[in-house]
Amino acid sequence: MEEEKMDGIQEQEADVQQDKDEVVPKKAYLEVTKDMLKYKKELREYQTKLEELAKQQKEAEEAKLAEQKKFEELARLKSKEAEELEAALRAERSNYTKTLKLNRLIQEIGELVKPEYINFANLDNIEVDENGNILEDSIKKEADRFKQEHPHLLKKIADNASLVPNLNKTNKITNGVQGMSKIELEKHLKNTLQSIVR
Numbered sequence: 001m002e003e004e005k006m007d008g009i010q011e012q013e014a015d016v017q018q019d020k021d022e023v024v025p026k027k028a029y030l031e032v033t034k035d036m037l038k039y040k041k042e043l044r045e046y047q048t049k050l051e052e053l054a055k056q057q058k059e060a061e062e063a064k065l066a067e068q069k070k071f072e073e074l075a076r077l078k079s080k081e082a083e084e085l086e087a088a089l090r091a092e093r094s095n096y097t098k099t100l101k102l103n104r105l106i107q108e109i110g111e112l113v114k115p116e117y118i119n120f121a122n123l124d125n126i127e128v129d130e131n132g133n134i135l136e137d138s139i140k141k142e143a144d145r146f147k148q149e150h151p152h153l154l155k156k157i158a159d160n161a162s163l164v165p166n167l168n169k170t171n172k173i174t175n176g177v178q179g180m181s182k183i184e185l186e187k188h189l190k191n192t193l194q195s196i197v198r
Contacts, residue, residue, distance in 0.1 A: 093132075096132075097128055097132065098123060100132075100134060101123045101126045101128075101134060101139075102118060102121075102123065104126075104134050104139050105118065105121055105123070105126065105139060105142060105143060105146075106118060108139050108140065108142075108143035109121075109143045109146055109147060109154070110154060110155070111154070111155040112153050112154060112155055113152075113153055113154070113155050114153075117150070117153040120146065120149075120150050120153065121142060121146050122142065122145075123142075125138060125141065125142045125145070126138045126139055126142050
């Protein structure tokens with residue numbers, strides 16, 4: 001038993017010796033602790049700075065996206081405005097071309113009994129070149145068509161007697177216009193126009 005005690009004492013002494021070898025001097029411990037606190041503090045500062053930078057970067061990206069969306073919205077609005085202006089321009093060109101066709105057709109046809117009778121003309125038959133100029137052949141064709149189909153709408157009907165067919169009460173074309181005298185022709189045309197107007 002005594003031997004066991006000795007072995008136990010030797011073990012304790014060995015443990016104390018080992019503890020002495022493992023014991024750090026207080027000065028070294030304080031320096032290491034001080035350095036550890038310093039590094040922890042620097043680490044927290046760096047983490048705070050990193051979080052702040054990440055936050056700023058995220059805000060900058062969000063602002064950039066918001067600005068991009070504004071630009072996209074602005075671009076969409078400008079595109080819509082351009083389309084509206086193009087449509088207005090096309091409508092204005094169309095109106096101008098229509099007015100040009102009407103004026104030129106009236107010049108070619110001559111004076112009508114009433115100005116609104118020009119609506120019987122088919123303006124689609126009048127062609128325009130790529131520069132917006134009216135093709136004279138198409139004006140003449142439409143004017144001739146109008147005069148043949150609607151001679152009763154012309155004001156100077158007596159001057160255009162060769163174009164006016166003789167209409168009876170059933171509106172069928174008959175012969176004999178060229179054989180009439182000027183007085184007979186005027187009387188006949190007057191009666192014909194009155195029957196048409198009624």
